[in-house]
Amino acid sequence: MGNEPQNFIPQLTDQEGPQPGPSWERRGWLDTLADSASDLTSAMDPTEMRLAVAKSAKDAGKPADPKAVEKAAALSIAAMQLVRLYRVRGHMAADLDPLGLSDREGPTDLTLEWHGLAGKENEDVYVGGVLGMEWTTVGQLHQRLREVYCGKVGLEYMHIADTEERRFLQDKFESPGETIQFTPQGKKAILAAVLRGEQYEEFLAKKYVGTKRFGLDGGESMIPALEAVIKHGGSSGVREIIYGMAHRGRLNVLANVMAKPYRVIFHEFSGGSANPEDVGGSGDVKYHLGTSTDRSFDEISVHMSLVPNP
Known part of the structure; x- marks a missing residue:
């Protein structure tokens, strides 16, 4: 490096023309500050700063109330x-x-x-x-x-x-536009599926009093919802669906979604043995059993399996 660091500042002052660095962009800026009211001093004056802000706000428009x-x-x-x-x-x-039977707020x-x-x-x-x-x-x-x-x-x-x-x-x-518009026929199909699920639960409750069954009460809409999944899936290219679910509502799904014959389910409730060809798994309660079946919607067949639990 030699003496280069010591000679750096003198070399800058000896250079002609525009000097590198912002301090030399305005030649004689120190003299200007001395001759005027000192821009630097004014910039640090709180009074001057408030006036500048007020002028800027006035130029920008009326400030919000x-x-x-x-x-x-x-x-x-x-x-x-x-x-x-x-x-x-x-x-x-x-x-x-829908019938307006209750008057609640x-x-x-x-x-x-x-x-x-x-x-x-x-x-x-x-x-x-x-x-x-x-x-x-x-x-x-x-x-x-x-x-x-x-x-x-x-x-x-x-x-x-x-x-x-x-x-x-x-x-x-x-989201606007996300509402599904059902046709009158579609609404009737949904209602029929809900009623099937509800009537099935009522029958089991009266016929087999005290039998453990984990009913679908309160969740009957799951029946038309699963049927909608099958129908939409089939139209989208799905050909096989495997269900895994807990106890609640399994008997209703077996009967009304998997189309397991009622006579077979009632036979099991009466103490009869399950047919190995129709039923998967084993257990001392009916909702542990599984099954497989084929269902068709709009002439499209989908194979479904409800796996045993446990």
Whole structure:
């Protein structure tokens, strides 16, 4: 290196033309500061700084009213609390009584009054993408929540620990255009499947009192749901489905989904032995048994197996 470090600064001052480095971009900048009111001193003066900020704000436009910002934030918070409660408790206000036999009111915390939003139906509110909306009015938000969570189908899902599963259900329910439109024939088919499952459980409860069976009571919609899986899977190229399930509802699935003959099931309830050709597995209770069968939907055959449990 030699004397290069000691000669570096003198060499810079001797160079002609534009000098490297920002300090030499403005020649004579020190003299300018001395002759004027000192830009550097002014920049460090709090008074001058406030004036500069005020001028910048004036150039940018009228600043937002702090009270208006606070009011808009409070409105958004109240709206999101309303959304949260509908997600948690909206199913309790679902319209599940088509005959109108009961006269019950929904939870009071699902009302606009509870959240201090009554009379603000026409006010704009920011909801950040909830229900597919960025901005909406309080009234439109409330109406949409009622349509999603308080219609003919109730959804209780916020207790699900798995975030991905919970968000999947939420997106399917809340996203516009995700609603499935059933034909009258399709609705009748769903009703028939639900009734088959319910009547089967009622018959077993009366005919075989005290027999362990782990009924499907309360989950009858699983029967048409599984049939929909079979039908949709078959149309998508699925040719074999293997079910593994716990005790609850197995007897109903055996009879109404796997099409195991009722006479065989009732024979087993009466103490008869299971036919090895029709039944898989063994056990002292009927819901441990499994079976295999073929079912056809729209002329497409799908082979299904319900594995024994345990």
